[in-house]
Amino acid sequence: MRRIGGRPRQIEMGDIVRVGREIGLHQLSLNAVAARLGVSSTALYRHVDGRWGLESLVGENILADLQLPDEPSQETAQHLLSLGLRLRSFILKHPGLAAYVQTLFPRGDSGRRLLAAEVEALGRRGYAADAAVVLSSAVASVAIGYAAAEDLQRQRAEGRARQEENALAAMGDDPRLGKAYWGLPDVGADEYVRLWLGAAVRAFVAAAPPGRSPEQIRAALDAAGKGL
Structure with a gap:
């Protein structure tokens, strides 16, 4: 008062x-x-x-509460997947944090500390600092995107269950989609993110191996995209 x-x-x-x-x-x-x-x-x-x-x-x-420990025995892809999963988990425990880091990162000392720690971790795996920033930022962007979508769903939780039930029932009854829908495996959110984030991480590492500069990474990605 x-x-x-x-x-x-x-x-x-x-x-x-x-x-x-x-x-x-x-x-x-x-x-x-x-x-x-x-x-x-x-x-x-x-x-x-x-x-x-x-x-x-x-x-x-x-x-400042987020800790991202580095397990030296992990290869680059394993390390980056762990980074993404830990980041998503932490964001989901703090509603609104996804939008905060999506809007501008790093904004302050805590964000810079996290980025610097990841640069050091990738440096131990053969990456130059600039390439480490590029690679870790790509993984973080995907992980944050998943967390942001889940955060938004939680914000709109009221009435969402019924809407989802109706939408899924309609898709199951759709003659164009029903057969495919009913054949889909039941995959929870955590497993879904782990599987697809892992696939993204492997693709990122393939495009950005140790020793490749940001400009070379960009050129490799651009060349791969032209074939699509």
Whole structure:
């Protein structure tokens, strides 16, 4: 509750971070944080640079919790698949984080720490820093894309189950699609992502082996695309 009269309530960055995380990135706003802290939104501008500053403060604090350990015995493809799966899992535990990292990454120190750690991990596997940035970013983009789609589905959970049931029933009854649909294996979300992300990772590694520069990677991808 906002105070009336007397000295304005004193807030610190830690208060903003704590409340921002409680609210969550989906609902995060200057007004929401100010209301929870019992201050005016104007008071927050003494600590953060508007909406972008608030989002970065909270988002980077969340990313600081993400650890991506490197298992030296893993080959490049195994390592990158582990990276993608860990990243997806972490994002799904923090609603709104997918949009945060999709909009701009890295924004702050936590993001730079994660990227630098991955550059070092791929460096131990023979990659130059610039190629490591290209390769790890490609894998992360796919993993984040899966997480973002799942995050959006969760946001629209109300009524979704019924809509999905109706859509699947209609596809099963469709004379053009029904036979194929009923023959599909039952694959859960985790397995689906693991299988297709693994396929993408293997393709990425084939296009970007150790020793290949970003320009050479681009040329190889461009040449492969011209044959399609």
